[in-house]
Amino acid sequence: MTNKPLIMIVDDESANCKLLVKALASQYETITLHSGKECLDYLTHDQPEIILLDVMMPGLNGHEVCSQIKKNEATKNISVVFISALDTLDDRLNGYNAGGDDYLGKSVDLSTLLNKIQLILNNKKENQKLAEDVEEMQSGFMTALNMGAETDQVTNFIEQCLVAKNYDQLLNAFFESMQGFNLKTVAQIRSKDEVLTINSSWKSLPLEQELMLKAQFDGRILEFDQRMFINYESFSLLVKNSPIEDPDLVGRLRDHLAVIANACDFRIKAIGTEINLQSHLEIASFFKKTTQSIEKINKGLDADNKKAISISHSLGQRIEEKLIFLGLEEDQEKILMEIIDTSTNDLSLLMEKQSEIKDTLGDIVQQMNQTLGKI
Template sequence: MSNLLPELLIVDDSSIDLTILKEMLGNNYQFNEAENGAKAVELCLSGSCSPSVILLDVSMPKLNGYETCIQIKEILGFEHVEVIFISGNDSIEEKQHGYEAGGSDYLTKPVNPEELRQKVRLAVERGQQRKSSEAQSKTALDAAMTAMMDAGEQAGVIHFLRDSFGCKTLEDLAQAIVTATSNFGLSNTVQIRTSSDNITVSSNGACPPLEVEMLTSLRNIGRIHQRGKRLILNFGDISQLIKNLPDDDAKVGRLRDHLAIILEGAESRADALLAVDEMKKLLKDTEESICHIQTFEKSQKGKT
C-alpha cells in the first residue's frame, strides 16, 4: 500500500463493525486498528502510527470513546488530530459531549457509507489545511507579537475598530475579527448570523462541523462564558469561540476586555451593513414598483 495514502486509526470493540468501516472506505487509506480505547492510546503513544483521522466508537467498555479521545489529545503531536465519533445517540447533548472531548465531527449508527466517506475526506482536508495554515501563521504571528510588544495590546483593538469601517460585507467583517483576535495569539472562530445565512470563519482554515454546530447552539449561553481555556462571546448575532486562553489570569482578564470591545464594535458595524443592505433592497423594490406602475399606465393609455 502506498505510504502517500492518508493514515486512519479505527477504534471499535466490534471486529465486525471495524471490518465494515474499512470496506466502506475502500483502498483510499492506510488503516490502523484498535479493539478498545486503551489499545488506541497505547498505539498512539508507541509512535508506530500517525493518523490524519481517528474513527472512534463512543460505546466501549472500560474506556469509552470520549475518555479515549481526551487521553489521545494529551499525547504530544496528537493535540489537533481529527476525531470523528461514531454513536447510536445523536442528541445535541451527546454531540456537545463529543465536542468538549475534542471531536471534530459525529456519525450516527447505522453509518451511511457515502456520509462516512465524505466526512473522512473532509477531515483529512481540514488536517492538511491546518498544517499549512500553522506554517504560514507562525511567521505572521511572530511579526504580530513583536508589533504588540512595541505598541501594546490596545493598539490591536484600535486598529480593528478603524479597519472595521472599511469592511463592505459581513464576510469581510468576520475575517477582520478573526485576524484581530489572532494577533493576540488566540486560535478562534467567528460566526455572524443573518436571517438567510450563517457566516463562519476560523483562524485554522476549514471549520469542523461540530464547531459550527456548537457556536450556533451556544449563542444564548450568555454574553461572555468561559470554560477552562475556551471562551465563548455572544454579542447580538455575532458569536466567537476562543480555543487557547493563556494560563496567566491577569492576561486572560485583559484579553476578555479587549475582545468585548472588538465584538461591540463589530456588532455596530454589522448592524450598519445590514441597514445598508435593507436600504438597497427597499430602493430596488421601489424602483421595480414605479416601473410596473409606469408600464401599467402606458398600457391603459393605449386602450383609450
C-alpha cells in the first residue's frame, strides 16, 4: 500500500504513456488507460488525484471525457490536465470550456509538468483546508446562535418567575420554558402544606411523584441515561428525554436547568411563606447564585464569540493570502466571498442580539435588587 498520490494517464499512444510514467514514477503512483471509455469505467470504482488526458483519441475524445467527469457529482472534483498536440488558443479554450484545470502541449518540458502537478495538489489541499475552516466557522456560529436562544429561554423564564403569584402561574412559565428546550419534564413543588407533582402533559402520576420524592435526597443533579433530576429544597425537576447524543448540549442544559430550578425554589418559598429575615437572606443568596450562573453562561457566550471572531478573522486572512493562488474562476471567487460576507454579517447580528440579552439580564438583576429593598 502506497501513500503516493495517484495520477491517471489516458492516451491511446503507449509511447506517450510510458514517457509520462517514467517521469512521474519516483513521486506518484500511476495508472495508464488508453481510451475515454476505460477512463470513465475506472472512475466508477476508484478515483485518482489528477487525470492527464489526451484530446485526440478514438471513440470519446478528451473534451467529451472531461465534460462527463465534471458533470458527475461523484467525480467533479478530480483535477483534469489536458496534454495534447493540439496547442492553439482555440484548442486551449475548448479544453477549459470542457472543465479542464490546465492545458499543456505534448512538447512541454517534463519539469514543468511536475511543477504543474505539484501546484494542483497543493491547491487541492488548500481548498480542502479552506472548506474545513468554513465548516468550522459555520459550526461555531450555530453553537453561538443556539446558546443565545437558550439564554433567551432562561431570561424569559426568570422574568415570568419573579411575577408568578401562585403555583399554577409558576408551573405554566416552567413548562413553557421546557417546551422551548424541547424537553419532556416533570415538576415537583414541595411546600409545608402539600406535595404537587405535575408532568408536561399536566397529569399527576403516582409513580413519578414517588420517584421524585426519593431522588430529592440523592444529590443536586442526578443523571441516568436520558433522565436527569435537579433537586432543590422546595422544587425538583425531572427531564425524561435528555439529548445524551449531544454531550455539549447536555452540559449547557445542566447549567440552564439548575438556574431555572433554583429560581423555582426561590419563588415557591416566596409564595408559600411570609418573607422574614431568614427569607431575606435566602433571597440574597438566590440573587448571588443566579448572578453567578448568568455570568457563567455569559462567559461561555463570550468565549464562543471570541472563537467565532477569531475563526472569521483567520479565515479572511487565509482567503486574502491564498485566493490568488487557488486558480478560481471569477464567479467562484464571488460565491466564496458571498459566503464569508454572509457569515460575518450573521456573526455581527448575533453579537448585537447577545448585547440585548445582557441588557435584559441587567434589568432582571436590578428588579431583583428593587424587590429586595422593599422587603
